[in-house]
Amino acid sequence: MNLAFRGVVDDGRPRLPGSLHVNRRLDRWLRFDAQGFVTISPGKVELGQGILTALAQIGAEELDVALARIRVQPAATPDSPDEAVTSGSLSIQESGMALRHACADARRIFRSVVAQRSGVSLDDIVVRDGEFCAPDGRVLGSYWSMADAGLLAVEASPEAKPKPAAERRVAGTSAPRRDLPDKVFGAPRFVHDLRLPGMLHARLVRPSSRGAVLTALDQGALPGGATVLRDGNFVAVVAAEEHHAEQAAERVARRARWEERDTLPHESALEDWLRSAPRETSVVTERSAGTPQAAHRVEQRFLRPFLAHGSIGPSCAVARWDGATLEVWTHSQGIYNLRTDLAKTLRLPPENIVVHHAEGAGCYGHNGADDVALDAALVARAHPGTPIRLMWSRAEELGWSPFSPAMLVEIEAEADAQGTLLAWRHQVTSNGHSGRPGRGALPTLLSASMIADGFEVPLSINPPLAGGGGAQRNAVPPYRVPALHVGMHTLQAMPIRASALRGLGALVNVWAIESVMDDIAARAGEDPLAHRLRHLDDARARDVLARAARMAGWETRAKREGHGFGLAVSRYKGTGAWCAAVAEVECAERVFCRRLWLAADVGEPINPDGIANQVEGGAIQATSMCLLEAVRHDTRTITSDAWERYPILRFPEVPEVAVELIARPEAPPLGAGECSLGPTIAAIANAIADALGVRVRHWPFTPENIAKAT
Amino acid sequence: MPVGFVLNGAPVAPEIEAEAPLLAALRGPLGLSGPRFGCGTEQCGACAVLLDGAPAFACTLPVSAAAGRQVETVEGLGTPEAPHPLQAAFLDLQAGQCGYCLSGILMAAAALLRRVPQPSDAEIKAALAPHLCRCGSHNRIIRAVRRAADAMAPA
Numbered sequence: 001m002n003l004a005f006r007g008v009v010d011d012g013r014p015r016l017p018g019s020l021h022v023n024r025r026l027d028r029w030l031r032f033d034a035q036g037f038v039t040i041s042p043g044k045v046e047l048g049q050g051i052l053t054a055l056a057q058i059g060a061e062e063l064d065v066a067l068a069r070i071r072v073q074p075a076a077t078p079d080s081p082d083e084a085v086t087s088g089s090l091s092i093q094e095s096g097m098a099l100r101h102a103c104a105d106a107r108r109i110f111r112s113v114v115a116q117r118s119g120v121s122l123d124d125i126v127v128r129d130g131e132f133c134a135p136d137g138r139v140l141g142s143y144w145s146m147a148d149a150g151l152l153a154v155e156a157s158p159e160a161k162p163k164p165a166a167e168r169r170v171a172g173t174s175a176p177r178r179d180l181p182d183k184v185f186g187a188p189r190f191v192h193d194l195r196l197p198g199m200l201h202a203r204l205v206r207p208s209s210r211g212a213v214l215t216a217l218d219q220g221a222l223p224g225g226a227t228v229l230r231d232g233n234f235v236a237v238v239a240a241e242e243h244h245a246e247q248a249a250e251r252v253a254r255r256a257r258w259e260e261r262d263t264l265p266h267e268s269a270l271e272d273w274l275r276s277a278p279r280e281t282s283v284v285t286e287r288s289a290g291t292p293q294a295a296h297r298v299e300q301r302f303l304r305p306f307l308a309h310g311s312i313g314p315s316c317a318v319a320r321w322d323g324a325t326l327e328v329w330t331h332s333q334g335i336y337n338l339r340t341d342l343a344k345t346l347r348l349p350p351e352n353i354v355v356h357h358a359e360g361a362g363c364y365g366h367n368g369a370d371d372v373a374l375d376a377a378l379v380a381r382a383h384p385g386t387p388i389r390l391m392w393s394r395a396e397e398l399g400w401s402p403f404s405p406a407m408l409v410e411i412e413a414e415a416d417a418q419g420t421l422l423a424w425r426h427q428v429t430s431n432g433h434s435g436r437p438g439r440g441a442l443p444t445l446l447s448a449s450m451i452a453d454g455f456e457v458p459l460s461i462n463p464p465l466a467g468g469g470g471a472q473r474n475a476v477p478p479y480r481v482p483a484l485h486v487g488m489h490t491l492q493a494m495p496i497r498a499s500a501l502r503g504l505g506a507l508v509n510v511w512a513i514e515s516v517m518d519d520i521a522a523r524a525g526e527d528p529l530a531h532r533l534r535h536l537d538d539a540r541a542r543d544v545l546a547r548a549a550r551m552a553g554w555e556t557r558a559k560r561e562g563h564g565f566g567l568a569v570s571r572y573k574g575t576g577a578w579c580a581a582v583a584e585v586e587c588a589e590r591v592f593c594r595r596l597w598l599a600a601d602v603g604e605p606i607n608p609d610g611i612a613n614q615v616e617g618g619a620i621q622a623t624s625m626c627l628l629e630a631v632r633h634d635t636r637t638i639t640s641d642a643w644e645r646y647p648i649l650r651f652p653e654v655p656e657v658a659v660e661l662i663a664r665p666e667a668p669p670l671g672a673g674e675c676s677l678g679p680t681i682a683a684i685a686n687a688i689a690d691a692l693g694v695r696v697r698h699w700p701f702t703p704e705n706i707a708k709a710t
Numbered sequence: 711m712p713v714g715f716v717l718n719g720a721p722v723a724p725e726i727e728a729e730a731p732l733l734a735a736l737r738g739p740l741g742l743s744g745p746r747f748g749c750g751t752e753q754c755g756a757c758a759v760l761l762d763g764a765p766a767f768a769c770t771l772p773v774s775a776a777a778g779r780q781v782e783t784v785e786g787l788g789t790p791e792a793p794h795p796l797q798a799a800f801l802d803l804q805a806g807q808c809g810y811c812l813s814g815i816l817m818a819a820a821a822l823l824r825r826v827p828q829p830s831d832a833e834i835k836a837a838l839a840p841h842l843c844r845c846g847s848h849n850r851i852i853r854a855v856r857r858a859a860d861a862m863a864p865a
Contacts, residue, residue, distance in 0.1 A: 048808025048845060176804060183809025184797045186744025186784035190810065193743040241726075243734035246750075312748050312756055312844050313810040362808035362845045394749040609804055613850070617807055620846030643753035643842065651838040654848040 014158040019043060020098035023081030024155040026109075029102040030059065032147035036130065038065060040103075041073040043083030044095040045333060046179055048362040049673050050610040051091045053178045057606055058096050061171040062103035062162055063143070064127035072178070076356040077339050085334035085436060087365070087500060088468050089576055089671025092606060096669060100171075105160035106143075109151050114141045165604065165665040172665060174609030179359065191331050191358035192316045196387035199318070201242040202379045203249035203393065205235040205256060206400055207450070209636040210495070212258035220255060222248040229382050232452035236379050238388070249393070262635040264495045271303050274408040274429045279489040284428075284465060284472045289482035291422040294414035296523040301410045302512040304699040306403040306631035308640070309501055310648055313361030315368030315401070316391040319376035323384050326353045330373040331360025337438025338370050345374055345448040345455065346381065364621070366499035368392055368401040370437050371446035378447060399641030400446060403631050404501030405431035405460070405491075407471060409512040413481075419524025419531055423483035426475050426513070428505060431491045432460030433470030435499035446497070460498045462490050462505075468573050474506035474678060477513045478571060479535035496633070502618065503677040506572060507625070508699075510678030511685055514568035515695060518686045528567055528686065529554055538571065540601050543662055544580040545569040547599035551658055552582035562587050563594075566686025568679040577602040577675035578662075581619065583655075583683035587691045591701050593623045593655040593684050598676055600659065603667035611672040612659045619657055622677040624649035626684055628700050715776040718786025724773070732776055733757045733768035736783060744784035744813040748842070755841035758814035759783050765818045765840070784813040787820060795858040796820055805854035807845030815841045819855045828859055 016024060023029070023043070030040045040059045046052045056070040073080070083095055107127060114132040115122040118140040125132050131142040182189040207214070214233045222228070222237065224244025229236040235256065237248040265273035318329040326348065332338040335355040343350040355373075363369055376390035392400075408429040414422045435444045435458070442448075442458040449457045462470030469475070472488045521531035529549050536542045549555070549567060557565050564587065569580040578601040586592045600615045628647050632640035640646040688696050688706065698705035712723040717740060724739040736742045736759070748756030750769045757769040760782040788794035796819050799805070806812050815838060822829055822837040829837070834855045843851065 048810075050807070174804075176801065177806075180801060180804065180806055180809060181790055183806060183812050184784075184800050184816070185788070185790055185793075186742065186813050188743040190743075190746075192746065195741075241734070241738060243726075243730050243738070310844050311810075312754060312808070312842055313746060314748075360808075361810035364844070391747070394751065394753075613804060613807060613847070616849065617846030620848060621844065642751060643749055644751075648842060648844065649848075650842065651835040651848055651852070652832075654835075654846075657849055 016156055016158060017101045018094040018097035019081055019083045020101055020156055023098070026102050026106055026152040026154055026156055028081045029099060030106060031152065032143040034144050034147050036144045037069050037071050038063060038143065039071045039073050040099060041080050042095045042099060043075050043081040044086045044091040045075050045357045046359050047086060047333065049614060050177050050607065051086070053175055054092060054606045054610060055096055055099055056178065057171045057173070057175050058100050059103045061168055062100055063107050063130070065130040065143070067170055067175060069130060074357045075335050077335055077354055080335070082336045085337060087333055089572060089674045092669045092671050096606065100162045101160055102156055104162040105156050106152060108160050110143060110146060113146065113151060117141070171606050172604070174607055177610070189359055190313065191318060191329050191360055192313060192391065194318050194329055194358060194389065196318065196320070199387040199389055200238050200240055200383065201245040202236050202238045202376065202388050202390040203245045204375060204390070204396065205237065205249050205253045206396055207233055208258040209260045210638070211263040212260045214256060215259050216257040218255040222251060224248070228252055229379055231378065232454060233450040234378060234447050236375070238379060238383065260636055264633050264635050266635050267305065267633050270305055270406050271408060274406060278492040279429070280492055282488050282490070284486040284488050285476055286485045287483065291414070291483050292416065294422055295417035296415045296419065296520055297412070298516050298519045298523070299412045300512070300516055300519065300695065300697060301408060302508060302515065302697050304407045304508045306406050306496055307501055307625060307629055308398055308403055308631055308646055309364045309367040309401055310646065311361045311363055311367050311397060314392040314394055314397040315372040316360065316389065317373040317376040318387055318389045319373070319380035320387040321377070321380040321384055324352060326377055326380065328353065328373050328377060329356045329358045331358060331363065331369045332373060333363065333366070333369065334436065334438060337436060338373055341370070341437035341443035341445050342374060342377055344443045345445055346377060365501040366402050366436050368397055374445040374447050378451065395641040398646050399638040402435055402497045402499035405433060405498035407505065407508040409508050411512055411516045413516050413520060415520050415524065417524070419520050419526045421479060421481040421520070421535060424477055424481045426477065426486045427489070428471050428475050428509065429489040429491070430471035430505065431494050431498040432462045433498065433500055433504040434463055435460035435497060457494065457497060459492060459494050462488065469505065471505040473504045473573055474509040474570055476574060478538060478541055479517065479532070480537055502621070503674045506570070506678040507622070507681055510568065510570045511682045514682035515685050518566070518689060519695060532569060540578050541569055541571055544578045544599040544601050547660060547662060548580035548582050548597050551599065551660060552597040554582060562691060564687040564689070564691025566683045566688070566690055568682030568686060570678045572675040577670040577672055579615065579675040579679050581676065581679035581683040583680065583687040585684055585687040585691055587688065590703055591627055591688055592653060593627065596623070596655050596657045596680060598657065598659045599662060600672065600675055601662040601664060602670045602672045602675070604665050604669040605661055605663050606669055608661055608663070611661060614672040615659050615676045616657045618674060618676040619680040620649065620654055622680040623655060623684065626681040626699060626701055630700055713773045713777045715778060716780045718782055726773055728774040729772050731769055732759070732771045732773050732781070735773050736768060742783055742785055746810060746813060755814040755818065756811055758817050758841070760817050760821055763821060763824060765821050782817065784816050787816060794820065795861040796823070796855065799854040799858040799861065803850050803854045803857065805850035806847050811841060811843045815843070815851060819858070822855070823859055823862060828863065829855070
């Protein structure tokens with residue numbers, strides 16, 4: 001999604017790992033100070049996934065310094081390396097491998113300078129917590145004593161050699177999260193907590209429905225002396241006190257008159273809309289083979305509505321305009337990409353915009369973080385010199401953030417009498433899954449389309465599969481099949497703004513593929529585990545599947561009335577982490593997922609506890625999504641703009657979860673954040689089929705939707 | 711005339727209207743960051759504080775309702791130097807991801823442990839049912855509450 005997405009190919013320069021290839025200077029990544037600290041400067045950002053802790057471990061390891069000496073600089077333009085977007089489970093691959101190499105190179109450079117200066121042979125010098133020591137124990141120098149020598153003002157050398165796996169002492173341990181103490185003690189940590197001198201609070205008054213045009217705005221007194229800012233259909237209120245801004249927004253909303261029109265497909269007609277909207281059709285992959293007459297043929301379609309990210313904290317940003325320069329504090333996943341679209345929208349040179357990352361609530365993909373940064377900037381531009389903090393309402397977060405687009409997947413599969421696959425056809429229909437800023441000619445930020453001198457909303461795209469794909473992510477089945485066709489219809493109309501949500505198209509594709517695999521196994525009278533194992537050529541996929549099955553006691557599972565077991569496996573994006581899930585569900589007045597067993601293989605585990613936390617978190621979120629969640633809409637408005645109308649899983653219904661990692665310290669590390677969602681959803685669907693004998697084809701898996709399948 | 715109440719053991723009288731939400735007083739003139747805005751409609755629990763020891767939604771509760779009463783926030787629970795057993799357990803078990811929900815959850819858990827020193831898992835889940843966590847840290851959080859209960863049990 002990131003480097004691959006930007007098409008980094010052979011550019012003639014020696015290949016450097018991850019983002020180091022395109023940000024080659026060492027001093028962009030790390031610096032030492034005389035006080036005994038190292039500051040590393042990744043371009044990836046903390047989203048609550050614990051990435052900064054893992055990156056600090058990688059740095060400490062390669063530098064041979066104590067973990068406590070590592071400080072991590074939050075990303076900011078223009079000094080941080082441009083690592084595009086923190087997404088796609090790529091931060092360890094892109095940022096981690098860049099830092100591993102950069103820190104190994106820094107260690108190599110310092111060590112060779114110490115050798116030269118001291119006359120002690122390079123090979124005899126060991127590094128102990130940042131000090132370079134001779135065999136007799138003499139300290140010859142340290143990172144700290146040479147901090148100002150300018151040794152890192154060079155491009156990284158391809159010759160640096162990070163430590164072999166057997167020598168690692170810090171990377172591979174479950175170091176505690178660096179950000180968690182602030183969050184447990186209530187210390188200011190989030191962008192929401194930023195308080196600048198003289199700061200004013202702003203709130204928005206959004207249109208009464210999608211595409212509505214403001215026709216009148218009645219004047220009148222507002223609480224706390226709040227003022228109104230209008231620019232086309234963009235309406236904001238500003239006040240010194242936050243609650244006055246909130247009250248003022250409610251009052252102004254009642255004074256605004258909007259001309260509405262129908263712009264949305266109705267939620268009850270999603271499948272018709274997906275089948276009839278203008279589209280661009282492409283072939284994802286294809287191979288033909290002469291196959292014998294099929295004994296079993298399964299034809300299924302799977303429909304999923306739009307989904308919301310559902311961040312617990314509404315999107316928030318702080319902005320300050322001084323007449324020439326705009327400064328923005330944001331929880332965006334891509335500070336440079338955001339800067340690009342702010343520059344386009346505000347018609348400013350990018351150099352006049354400084355974007356600082358500050359943590360927000362978990363976003364799980366492209367939520368309102370970038371949009372609210374523009375909103376704050378628009379208000380700040382009207383208040384030169386005054387910092388503006390703008391926070392969305394809950395209704396905006398659930399009603400106006402980008403959504404994961406509705407999807408339709410149709411599969412036709414053929415097998416012989418034993419259930420061995422012969423042919424597979426997979427067709428996915430969806431909007432684009434990426435509407436992130438900074439990538440196209442037009443800005444993708446929400447309010448760019450609302451201001452008077454604004455921009456059309458550009459269509460979101462499905463990046464090529466080599467860059468991770470979007471709707472077609474994981475559409476290619478991992479199973480051996482002679483004849484295969486995977487096709488994609490990308491819709492060319494986007495009435496509901498669509499963008500990336502954790503897992504993108506993988507959630508629906510894996511659900512569909514694993515459902516059909518179970519159906520074929522059932523037709524052939526074969527156990528779902530055995531059926532998969534003999535169709536998988538990928539040994540690591542077989543390993544996670546066998547492990548999850550063993551954890552769950554798959555072979556000896558007992559059949560209980562109303563209960564069902566299901567399993568599923570997937571390698572995220574076909575290039576990322578492997579994960580298998582077994583689910584136990586109870587089908588009562590509705591479906592409850594009671595237990596989940598997950599096995600994952602992320603290659604080298606940098607922080608095993610952090611990985612387990614991500615794998616389990618993804619599985620619980622996926623359980624919530626598939627059992628409960630759907631964006632609700634009529635032909636004008638998103639109606640699920642409050643938690644009552646967009647319920648998510650609460651504590652009493654959360655399944656028990658067991659996670660095991662298959663550690664492969666010698667293998668390249670892979671991101672862990674998204675690998676468990678697809679398999680979890682598919683395992684739950686298969687468990688429902690096991691319990692009820694019904695194949696669920698409509699999301700969410702509610703009694704009403706399960707009934708549609710019979 | 712500002713409304714007076716006791717915040718984390720100290721008397722306060724923030725300069726804010728009596729009908730303003732308590733959350734606005736806590737995050738505004740009182741300068742706290744622990745109680746957070748999540749929904750404004752008592753649906754997510756991110757704003758939860760204790761009012762005379764019982765969980766309350768600070769996003770909808772007017773400041774006037776706190777008059778003369780005890781208000782506790784996560785800042786009053788413990789400090790990095792002297793953490794409450796719940797805070798220590800949440801750190802030990804790394805019970806959180808983004809952490810936005812944790813202030814409210816910690817307060818609800820603190821109220822539970824005062825009322826039920828050795829709660830069952832079902833009681834913990836019921837006490838935390840008003841709180842949303844989107845990251846999926848629920849099971850770690852439940853285990854951390856249990857661990858804190860054990861740590862607080864008389865030997």
